[in-house]
Amino acid sequence: MEMSWPHQQLSRRRALAAATGLAAGAALPLAGASRAAAAPAPGPAGAAAGEFTNPVIWQDFADIDVIRVGDTYYASASTMHYSPGAPVLRSYDLVHWEIAGHSVPVLDFGAKYDLNGGRGYVRGIWASSLAYRPANRTFYWLGQIDFARTYVYTATAAEGPWSRLTTIGTPYYDAGLLVDSDDTLYVAYGNTTISVAQLSPDGRTQVRTQQVFTAPASVGTLEGSRFYKIGGRYYIFLTRPANGQYVLKSSGGPFGPYTLRQVLLDLRGPVPGGGVPHQGGLVQTQGGAWYYLAFVDAYPGGRVPVLAPVTWTADGWPVVQLVNGAWGTSYPSPAVPAPPRQVTPMTGVDTFDGTSLIPRWEWNHNPDPAKWSVGNGLTLRTATVTDDLYGARNTLTHRIQGPTSTATVQLDHSAMRDGDRAGLALLRDSSAWIGLKREGGSTRVVMVGGLTMDGNWNTTGTGRELASAAVAGGRVWLRASADIRPGAARPGTFSYSTDGTTFTRLGPDFSLGNDWRFFMGYRFALFNHATQALGGSVRVTRFELSTP
Incomplete structure (x- = not known):
């Protein structure tokens, strides 16, 4: 898809401004x-x-x-x-x-x-x-x-x-x-x-x-x-x-x-x-x-x-x-009057126990409302058969808190089906995730990198598995940490736990991209999509966004 005139102009102008945007001035x-x-x-x-x-x-x-x-x-x-x-x-x-x-x-x-x-x-x-x-x-x-x-x-x-x-x-x-x-x-x-x-x-x-x-x-x-x-x-x-x-x-x-x-x-x-x-x-x-x-x-x-x-x-x-x-x-x-109450923090714990999502959450594109629900956790039923996370519906996102923060998810994966992929991603035009692959009746926890888009936001890489481990039972904790300080090393890291206490690193550091052209920053993203057939589901019983 060719960029429209405003996109072309914006690309040219931003590239020009980037050359001078950090210079000091009065x-x-x-x-x-x-x-x-x-x-x-x-x-x-x-x-x-x-x-x-x-x-x-x-x-x-x-x-x-x-x-x-x-x-x-x-x-x-x-x-x-x-x-x-x-x-x-x-x-x-x-x-x-x-x-x-x-x-x-x-x-x-x-x-x-x-x-x-x-x-x-x-x-x-x-x-x-x-x-x-x-x-x-x-x-x-x-x-x-x-x-x-x-x-x-x-x-x-x-x-x-x-x-x-x-x-x-x-x-x-x-x-x-x-x-x-x-x-x-x-x-x-x-x-x-x-x-x-x-x-x-x-x-x-x-x-x-x-x-x-x-x-x-x-x-x-x-x-x-x-x-x-x-x-x-x-x-x-x-x-x-x-x-x-x-x-x-x-x-x-x-x-x-x-x-x-x-x-x-x-x-x-x-x-x-x-x-x-x-x-x-x-x-x-x-x-x-x-x-x-x-x-x-x-x-x-x-x-x-x-x-x-x-x-x-x-x-x-x-x-x-x-x-x-x-x-x-x-x-x-x-100098303002004393507030009538404390505002609701943009970090902390969500157990999805209400009748709707709290406003901190936004979907990647419109969701299929028949394929998710809240109350006693967030249930994500597979909504798309695809090997491309960028094309999968019902991916739920949360902004990352700077300068560094960690998202931890408690996930019940007992209702996954063969071919399903579910987990926690660092989502942008270059992405990585930790999560579960269900194949041949068994489930592995994996770290996947190499999810990429081009400048027209078409998928150029659907990801490759960089590490994996066997997991038993139907519940797992997934964790992603992100350092979003501009100009720094910008690492993202992933780990998992089978008891919610002891976490094990999985896979290499993921280098967060800092190109401006996607406009939006990285987000933590919860996803569940099928690669074979619909019908599986996962339940997120707890999400916590914490800072050091």
Whole structure:
């Protein structure tokens, strides 16, 4: 499959940016807000006791949009081919976050998102927008799919249920949704040529669209729009991938005219070995302080959120506050009210004893709902006959916690059938796994490497067995550890246990790939697929994600 124009452009731009993305540089003025907001405060209104450390979330959450509703902060992120898509994160202090739900319950954008006659790898949920509309007390998510059309989902609570409001024929690429102070809905979008659209009062149709800015050749590509109204001015916050951030400002209304200013370029980031903070959003605290929540390219783990305070110039341009000429590794904690409760950790134990999966989990493409269930563990029935994990349905994924973490799974494999493969993978375009092979009525635990994809996300290697051991009984513990520090050795290791206490290493280290083109970072993945015939199943009774 030949890459579409946006993919080709993105590949060229990112490769260019990679050459300069880690260079040191001075920060320059920036701009933005929390959607329609009051005039900028002169700076952060004092800090609470203590400091926070970047990254505020060492997990893969890219293309962030961030808003505040009352005393609660929400953020959205890209998820590409994972389902459900567009997670909604929630925080009370901008530092500690939990996953509340997902704006896109199912990727019903074509059979390829079901791994049915095609694949949706590196398509699906790209940079999109999250907003809150006070007039009807409703959350809105807006994003384009496959460069073909735009979808709008709404919910009255961040955790859902979310439902599709409308489909709009214009694909709003890298969109930013603004709910203006008069309740009018606007969308900023585009790549290098930036446009603004006005939506109908019900948000279902486009009323008007107009080009408002074209990036000069000296700047290059601009995208990743975030749209704000602050102090009567309109701002469009734009990314130069993957090493810069710019802002457009208009005093004449949402359709301009706009003036461009650089926010940052080649700014040293707070993640050792990682890239330049960029492509995020601005938000104002209850006390009037401003913060910029961006992401840093930190492969193999993905793109991780970092936070910095922002001040404003007298003429209305925002400025990122630096530490020794760089985005700070730490800053004073935001001065916010005490949280009503502690957020739910993104690590820890899951025994799958509820009636649904908790929001930390996302499937590789849409699952077959008839082939899995929860309650007294997670049951995965074989859903696909294939020797290719990348083509197998019902693979369940969990983000890896950085800088290093370990996933341990307790697995009941007594109902596997001959030809079945089940286990725990480190999943990306280059993958490896530890798990079980059922053959000739007996079961072995194996470590498999060499699962690979090409640049068009077609499988080029289905894996080869690198180590194995006999296991007795119907239960086994599988463990995968991952070091996702960028610039380090990036090893993944596998081990198993027959008693849950003593673990035995199996196979060599797996070197985690750090190429950016797959966009998403490595994930832990639970899988069970057949190579001969359907009918087998496994039950995961416990999953634990732990850090040293």
